[in-house]
Structures are given as structure tokens and as C-alpha cells.
């Protein structure tokens with residue numbers, strides 16, 4: 001673990017150092033787009049919202065305007081429940097390669113924004129919401145309008161007349177103005193509003209998940225998705241686990257990865273994957289509603305055993321958010337399962353987000369993968385496997401509920417290069 005910690009410390013400073021060196025010319029007048037997401041949403045859903053915001057910035061910059069996307073720090077996520085570890089104001093560089101993101105769209109960390117902007121002030125917050133009246137005449141149309149706030153605002157005015165709010169745990173951050181906007185449509189419908197109606201330098205879209213993808217699974221979607229390269233230290237830890245416990249290396253598994261995502265164009269079927277079954281078994285809030293499409297532990301283990309037999313795999317790697325009691329039960333039912341289970345010291349460095357990424361990375365390299373119905377955690381693994389060049393048959397599989405009648409399997413989304 002000590003060696004792992006050292007590797008981590010060396011690597012984590014790299015993307016930040018590159019950023020400090022200044023990928024952007026700061027003498028220029030930039031406008032800044034900030035955003036945040038509904039608090040209960042999880043890590044991988046937030047990654048999806050990033051794709052939508054990147055699309056919007058691409059639209060904004062198409063007309064020659066210089067917009068920069070400010071990456072919302074990670075923290076206070078409902079699912080990150082490891083006790084006693086500090087998980088607030090986490091920069092994106094801890095989880096993703098910033099230089100890779102920057103090849104796709106201009107991005108900076110929030111603290112970089114504070115430095116460039118001359119202080120923790122955001123000129124305008126737009127709180128996005130739906131239309132109080134829903135769809136008129138049941139007809140869907142794209143529209144944006146300034147409207148009274150439907151929900152109680154989480155922003156409140158202080159004595160100086162500034163707005164205080166959550167702002168990713170940065171207590172000193174304040175907004176000069178907060179307005180509610182009803183928006184219905186794809187992310188780029190905000191472009192004319194930001195270009196014509198609002199002239200201030202920094203604008204934050206709160207509840208950004210209200211906006212839809214410009215073009216789900218189109219070229220722009222995939223460019224952004226491919227640019228979301230996991231931070232190198234996390235990939236290395238995942239690779240080390242594969243080599244040590246799963247007899248899996250890139251050369252033997254035909255999953256050689258290029259640091260430069262623009263050069264990753266693996267042919268479908270070219271990746272073989274490591275000799276193990278990769279499993280993502282989502283629990284917690286997915287079972288509390290007793291959803292029909294999520295299996296019991298017994299049902300899941302039965303499926304795992306049948307897949308291991310069918311694909312002649314004697315190892316199984318399990319990624320799960322199961323709680324202590326369920327984990328015990330899983331170990332009893334499937335004693336041979338392997339999990340990435342870091343020590344407390346390592347967890348403090350990697351954080352729950354880093355562990356989630358390592359779990360995804362290991363699942364992404366398995367010879368065969370099965371995930372959980374409609375979990376964005378599983379969806380992101382599908383995409384990672386698509387990037388690596390796996391045969392779709394080995395990727396788009398999900399558990400069925402014990403008594404689910406129609407168990408539709410996940411859709412294959414092909415990369416558009």
C-alpha cells in the first residue's frame with residue numbers, strides 16, 4: 001500500500017501541473033460557463049451531464065466566442081458513504097485526465113476559475129427548471145423562458161446583497177444574481193440565451209440535468225465521452241490488480257490503450273479481455289424500491305455461475321455497492337469472487353470516486369461483462385468496453401429480475417468517430 005500511495009502522489013500532481021502551466025492564454029477575455037447538478041444524482045449520471053455541457057460549450061465557441069467550461073468540484077455525493085474520509089472540493093484531475101478533456105473542449109478546474117476571475121464571484125446563476133404547466137396540449141416543443149421559481153431556492157441573499165448557496169462546498173463563493181429559467185430541450189437551446197440575453201462574464205447553470213443531450217450517441221457525444229480518460233494513477237492501480245489477481249495484461253488481452261484518446265479507434269471484436277467474468281451488481285437504492293429488474297443475491301449468483309461455466313472462466317471480478325450484510329451473504333454464496341477492496345489509507349487517497357473508477361476499469365477489461373439494468377454505472381462500463389474494441393455480445397448484458405417476464409438487454413451504441 002505504501003508504494004501504491006507513493007505512485008499515486010507522484011501521478012496526481014501531473015495534470016494539475018500541466019494546468020498551472022497554462023493551457024489557456026489568460027490575457028484573453030473569456031466567458032465562463034459553470035454548472036451544477038441536482039444533489040441526489042450519482043457520479044456516473046453527473047458524467048453524463050458533463051457531456052451535455054461540453055456540447056453546449058462547443059456550440060457557444062462555434063461562433064468565435066471564447067467560452068471556458070468550469071469543472072464542478074466533486075463532493076457530498078449521496079452514494080459516497082465511506083465514513084471518516086474527506087470527500088469535498090475534489091478537483092476533476094483526481095479522477096480524469098485534464099489534458100485529455102482539454103483536447104475536446106476548453107475546461108478548467110474551479111480553483112483555476114477563482115484565480116482567473118479575481119475572486120469567488122459568479123455573475124449570474126440560472127436555476128433551470130421544467131415548465132410548471134408541463135407540456136401544453138401534450139405537445140413537445142423546445143423552449144426557454146424566464147419564469148418564477150417553482151421550487152424554493154437553495155440560494156439566499158446575505159447582508160451585502162450577494163447570494164449564498166452550496167457552490168460545491170466553497171463557502172466563500174457568492175453569486176451576484178440568481179434567476180429561474182424554464183427550459184425544455186437539448187443543451188444547446190441555452191446558447192442564444194447566453195450569447196444575446198446575458199452579457200456578464202461568468203454564468204452558472206444549476207440543475208443542468210434539466211437539459212437533454214444535443215444528440216445522444218452522435219459524433220459529438222462520443223468525442224466528449226472518449227475524452228473522459230480516467231486519471232492515469234487510477235488506471236495503473238486497476239492494471240496492477242488485473243495483473244496480480246486476474247492474470248490479465250493488455251498485451252495478452254489485446255486491450256492496448258493509447259494515452260491519446262483521438263488515436264483510440266479499436267475495431268469491434270479486436271479486444272479479447274482478461275480471463276475473468278466482470279460483474280457490476282448495483283444494490284442500495286436500486287433494491288429499496290423492490291424493482292422488478294434487479295435480481296436477488298441468489299438469483300445474481302446463479303447467473304454468475306452459469307456465465308462462468310458457459311464462457312469457461314474460473315475467475316469472477318465483482319463491482320458492487322452492496323452493504324456489509326449483503327457482502328457477507330455474497331461471500332458465502334460466491335466465495336471465489338474477487339473485489340477491489342482498498343485499505344483505509346488507500347481509500348483516503350482514492351476516495352469513493354476513485355474506487356468506483358477502478359471497479360469500472362477492471363470490469364471494462366473482462367472477457368465477458370454483465371451489469372445492472374438502467375444503471376449509468378454499468379452504461380459507462382459499456383462505453384469503456386466499446387472504446388477498447390470488445391465484441392458487443394460480451395458487453396451489452398444485464399441481470400434479469402428473479403421474476404421479470406420480459407428481460408430486454410441493453411442497447412448497443414456504436415461509436416461514431
Ligand SMILES: C[C@@H]1O[C@H](OP(=O)(O)OP(=O)(O)OC[C@H]2O[C@@H](n3cnc4c(=O)[nH]c(N)nc43)[C@H](O)[C@@H]2O)[C@@H](O)[C@H](O)[C@@H]1O
Nearest residue numbers: 040041042043044045079319320321355356359375376377
Ligand atoms: C436511482 C438512481 O441511481 C443512479 O445510479 P446509477 O445510475 O447506478 O449510477 P451512479 O450515477 O454512478 O450512482 C451510483 C453510485 O453508487 C456507487 N456505486 C454503485 N455501484 C458501485 C460499484 O460497483 N462499485 C463502486 N465502487 N461504487 C459503486 C458509486 O459511488 C456510484 O457513483 C444515480 O445516479 C441517481 O442519482 C439515482 O440515485
